[in-house]
Amino acid sequence: MSIEVLDPGPLATLQDRGRRGWAHLGVPRAGALDRGAAALALRLVGGAPDDAVVETTLGGIVLRTHRAVTLAVTGAPCRVGVGRRAVAHGAPVTVPAGAVVTVGPATEGVRSYVALAGGLDADPVLGSRSTDTLAWVGPPRLAAGQLLAVGRPGPLPEPPAAVVVRRRERVLRLHPGPRVDWLAGAAWAGLDGAEYAVAPDSDRVGLRLTGPRIARREGELPSEGIVLGAVQLPPSGEPVVFLADHPTTGGYPVVAIVDDDDLDLCAQLRPGERVVLRVV
Template sequence: MRVHATGPLALVQDLGRRGLSGVGVGRSGAADRGALRQLNRALANPDDAAAVEVTFGGLDVEVLDEGLWCCVTGAPGAVRVDGRDVGSHAVFFAEPGSRLVLDRPSAGLRSYLGVRGGVAADEVLGSRASDVLSGLGPAPLAAGDVLPVGTPGKRFPEVDSVTAPDLTGEVVLRAVRGPRDGWVEDVDALVASTWSVTERSNRVGMRLGGQTLHPARDQQLPSEGAWRGAVQVPPSGEPVLFLADHPVTGGYPVVAVVVDADVDRAAQLRPGDPVRFRWVEAP
């Protein structure tokens, strides 16, 4: 596939690098892991095959040489092949020379374009994931790039479409109390407030605005391990929810941890979207 336009950001992503946090390398990978897995199952790929993560539409690619079986999951929106809308969450065949364009999604933020055989970008430390914090993995896509496609397996897609998620309505993220919940004056203010996703959000973390959480201690916290879903409170009092490209350590208190199953939904929130939290018991 040859890239003609990328929109705000387009990255190659798989399920990330595993087992390397001890040497300072984060996992990274798709921000919405469920969407990537759904895509690969629809195309009869391995679950961790790489695809293109497209932020807020705008991707325009040309199919080269041989035709490709394709599917788009995640944030739903118009998917056009030579101007004809084939729909998101549908398996379709793109002929050689055709142009495939992803419009802005009608809801959500990140869409995933996959092809049968997977995107065969070069691996770095066992993964094709692009980590925007560390710079590991393939560079962000740019016009003129050519993406290689892997060799398909023996299985063929067995479905015509998959279920699109409902990314509208109020978002309430389940969370357990974090290891440093006593480092703010009132940690329950986290669940009592409605927060707004700010424009200072990216794949590293989602910064929340509208309220502030006030520190309860006038002291420094030594750096500790960090993980996807952790809610950290910096001195500004505006919580940050760590996403796929979070650092492996952090020095601000983690007052809550979002249930892993809900982090994918958080990754689909746009700047300006409201979000709430709800306490649940730790398993």
């Protein structure tokens, strides 16, 4: 055991690329919400694509090393410190044994990712080390005093310069969903350019949007399958974008699908921030 959690912040979980192939049994995929940021963190420390990382939420995390380890922090910009010394965000950092590593609160965005050379070891559940916050399948959320095992690191890649990832324009591109015919009149065309605010109850399950009400057909559907990025339209007329911990079925019509390349943006949108929908 080489890493100790001193303060997990509001919500810190282990995530990898998720557990695929279990939706027919009602098990969500889970996995890192900002897939690009998690993959970048692993590349910086020479990790394998399926290694687990720590995903933090808004408030960061504080760790203590029990042996020397190399780590990298990516995703939401934040202050990263080793003891009293500030170190680079988006670059590999070798930390001595006994050091306290502080991943500070996100200064913008929501989720930061901590990868360690050698990978974080935990017992996989259905083939994944990801924590699903809908049904709490997989490892429990990280807690103060918890010890995390780190595997034996391989050779580190050539040290890159610090990586600065610019935030993308807050636009979500929409493709027609299987129930687009449930939209009333010109509602589909009206989505193009519609602006919404991110609701405070958004989480790993879904990005909830508040703004213009979308007119839809009366009634409800029998439950049917839901996929990552599905845009469901409840009776309120305000859309919900389903993210990694989404339920596997739902009865509200799925009127659109968010472009896969825009899902990482959903992971970093803060409550109150505005986002524009674009029909493609």
